[in-house]
Amino acid sequence: MSPMHFSFYTAFTLSSLGLTFHRTHLISALLCLESMMLSMFIPLSLWPIENLTPSFTSMPILMLAFSACEAGTGLAMLVASTRTHGSDHLHTLNLLQC
Numbered sequence: 001m002s003p004m005h006f007s008f009y010t011a012f013t014l015s016s017l018g019l020t021f022h023r024t025h026l027i028s029a030l031l032c033l034e035s036m037m038l039s040m041f042i043p044l045s046l047w048p049i050e051n052l053t054p055s056f057t058s059m060p061i062l063m064l065a066f067s068a069c070e071a072g073t074g075l076a077m078l079v080a081s082t083r084t085h086g087s088d089h090l091h092t093l094n095l096l097q098c
Helices: 003-021 026-051 059-085
Strands: none
Touching: 003 026, 026 059
């Protein structure tokens, strides 16, 4: 395994561990999700260059579009929960109260 691949795997693992264990604020969960998307975007954009396959060059753009939609939805949820509940703590959010 090359050091570049190891750094991508490590970044994805650390961001998923951050999402799992540091669930106090919604903004920290959103940042962990964005770092997971970034750690998947970089290898996906480098993969067609390494293998010289032009058929997969549109995949990073598609993933970037989904990532932007996910970030916009997450920020809208952050603003809505802050306005209704007064904070962005995840323990105050309950699906049964909605």
